[in-house]
Each structure stands twice: as C-alpha cells, then as structure tokens.
Amino acid sequence: xxxxxxxxxxxxxxxxxxxxxxxxxxxxxxxxxxxxxxxxxxxxxxxxxxxxxxxxxxxxxxxxxxxxxxxxxxxxxxxxxxxxxxxxxxxxxxxxxxxxxxxxxxxxxxxxxxxxxxxxxxxxxxxxxxxxxxxxxxxxxxxxxxxxxxxxxxxxxxxxxxxxxxxxxxxxxxxxxxxxxxxxxxxxxxxxxxxxxxxxxxxxxxxxxxxxxxxxxxxxxxxxxxxxxxxxxxxxxxxxxxxxxxxxxxxxxxxxxxxxxxxxxxxxxxxxxxxxxxxxxx
Numbered sequence: 001x002x003x004x005x006x007x008x009x010x011x012x013x014x015x016x017x018x019x020x021x022x023x024x025x026x027x028x029x030x031x032x033x034x035x036x037x038x039x040x041x042x043x044x045x046x047x048x049x050x051x052x053x054x055x056x057x058x059x060x061x062x063x064x065x066x067x068x069x070x071x072x073x074x075x076x077x078x079x080x081x082x083x084x085x086x087x088x089x090x091x092x093x094x095x096x097x098x099x100x101x102x103x104x105x106x107x108x109x110x111x112x113x114x115x116x117x118x119x120x121x122x123x124x125x126x127x128x129x130x131x132x133x134x135x136x137x138x139x140x141x142x143x144x145x146x147x148x149x150x151x152x153x154x155x156x157x158x159x160x161x162x163x164x165x166x167x168x169x170x171x172x173x174x175x176x177x178x179x180x181x182x183x184x185x186x187x188x189x190x191x192x193x194x195x196x197x198x199x200x201x202x203x204x205x206x207x208x209x210x211x212x213x214x215x216x217x218x219x220x221x222x223x224x225x226x227x228x229x230x231x232x233x234x235x236x237x238x239x240x241x242x243x244x245x246x247x248x249x250x251x252x253x254x255x256x257x258x259x260x261x262x263x264x265x266x267x268x269x270x271x272x273x274x275x276x277x278x279x280x281x282x
Contacts, residue, residue: 006144009114011113022127035091035128037090037122040089040117041120041121054119057082057124063082064081066081078099095128102132102133110129111129223265224269234261237260237265
C-alpha cells in the first residue's frame with residue numbers, strides 16, 4: 001500500500017530499524033518518496049544465501065544507491081545494493097531519471113527497504129529520503145491532492161444520485177442534521193462575539209421622565225423588553241409597583257419613575273442582551 005505524503009511513511013515508525021532515524025527529519029519537512037525496486041529477478045534478491053535461506057532484506061534496512069553512468073541501456077541508471085555486497089536491483093527508469101542528476105551533483109539522498117516483498121519481481125519497495133527527491137515528493141503530493149479531489153467529486157455525484165433515488169428521504173434528513181449543526185456553530189460564534197461588544201448608550205429621550213407614574217407596558221415599550229422584565233427592573237431599582245385590582249384580576253400595574261429606575265433602564269437597554277437561536281438560522 002502506498003503511504004500518504006502528508007504523514008511519515010510506515011517504515012520509519014518501526015522500532016529498532018535503520019529507517020527510524022528518518023522519522024524526526026521527515027516530520028520536520030525532509031522530502032521523501034517511495035518506489036519499487038526493479039530488476040529483482042535478475043540479481044541476488046531471493047537467491048539462496050550462504051545460510052541456505054533466500055536473500056531477502058528486512059523492512060527498515062539501509063540500502064546503498066550506486067550511480068551506473070556506464071550502463072549500456074540507461075546512462076542514468078541507479079543500482080540498489082544491500083549490505084554493500086548484495087545487489088537487489090535498480091531504481092525504475094522514471095525514478096532514476098529524476099534522482100540521477102541530483103546524485104551526480106552531490107545532493108544528499110538516503111535509501112531504506114520499505115517493503116521486503118514476497119520474492120517475486122517488483123514486490124520489494126524502497127524509501128528514498130533527502131533533498132534529491134524533493135521534486136518527486138512534490139509530484140506525490142500533487143497526485144494525492146488530485147486523487148482526493150476526484151474522490152470528493154465522485155462522492156458528491158453519488159450523493160446527488162442517492163438524493164434522487166430511493167434514499168432521498170434519508171439524504172434529506174442527513175442534510176438537515178448538517179444544516180442544524182452548522183447553524184448551531186454559527187449561533188455560538190455570533191453570541192460569543194456579541195457578548196464581547198461594549199455597551200451602547202441609549203437615547204435618553206426613550207426613557208420615561210422622572211416623577212411620572214406610568215404603566216409597566218410603557219416601560220417595556222420604551223426599552224424593548226417584556227412586561228415581566230419591566231417589573232423586575234423596577235424592583236431592582238427599588239421602585240414600588242402598584243397593582244390596581246378589578247375583582248380577581250389586575251387591571252393595571254403602575255410605577256413612579258425615579259432617577260434610580262431610569263439608570264437601571266438605561267443600563268439594561270445598553271447591554272447586547274439578545275441571543276441568536278438555531279431556529280433563526282435554519
């Protein structure tokens with residue numbers, strides 16, 4: 001499986017392997033690229049070794065890359081060696097075309113076994129690390145982004161087909177949940193922002209004059225609150241609310257406006273008290 005270019009490859013996260021030293025470097029931005037090892041079937045790979053076992057490296061082992069400019073088939077050939085004296089194969093022609101000029105110029109390049117393979121041709125993979133593969137790493141990122149975008153486009157197309165098919169109701173419910181979730185986040189952000197706003201002074205002309213006896217409805221209309229809130233504000237200011245009873249029912253509730261009540265009303269009206277609700281945004 002190909003590693004994601006947006007996180008360190010799996011082989012550098014193994015313990016007690018040569019490739020583990022590359023993990024912090026890659027996290028710090030060191031370019032890297034994965035590639036197959038070509039020509040496995042022509043050299044020492046999977047041949048019987050001195051111990052009678054097939055010659056096969058371990059994932060994470062260090063590899064040696066050797067330029068072979070005298071190669072009759074490809075002057076940009078790069079040989080792949082393991083343990084200095086065991087040749088596994090060579091880099092694929094397309095990869096060698098990218099890294100050979102960099103190696104010739106002395107640009108750093110290190111290699112490790114990413115996948116030991118199963119003994120068959122093209123089954124083993126190498127991890128290349130260093131500035132020499134910066135361009136390859138960039139191409140890998142572009143490919144991954146393009147693939148992700150293509151997958152997203154297909155998912156959007158499939159979602160549209162589902163909405164138009166038998167699962168239309170389920171898709172609609174899912175969209176409604178997403179819409180409400182977005183509205184909840186927006187409401188939270190707006191209310192948090194509004195709560196930080198400084199108070200705005202109220203126009204004194206909106207407040208009832210001191211000394212007047214007015215109904216609670218007049219206070220509610222003046223500052224934009226409910227009748228019950230107007231009563232609480234009057235009680236907070238120490239103004240007594242007189243209730244006129246008609247039988248068992250209250251005919252009116254009046255209060256004499258004081259300077260203290262005007263100050264309480266002005267303070268309450270200046271606060272950013274209204275909160276946006278999810279229902280308003282859906």
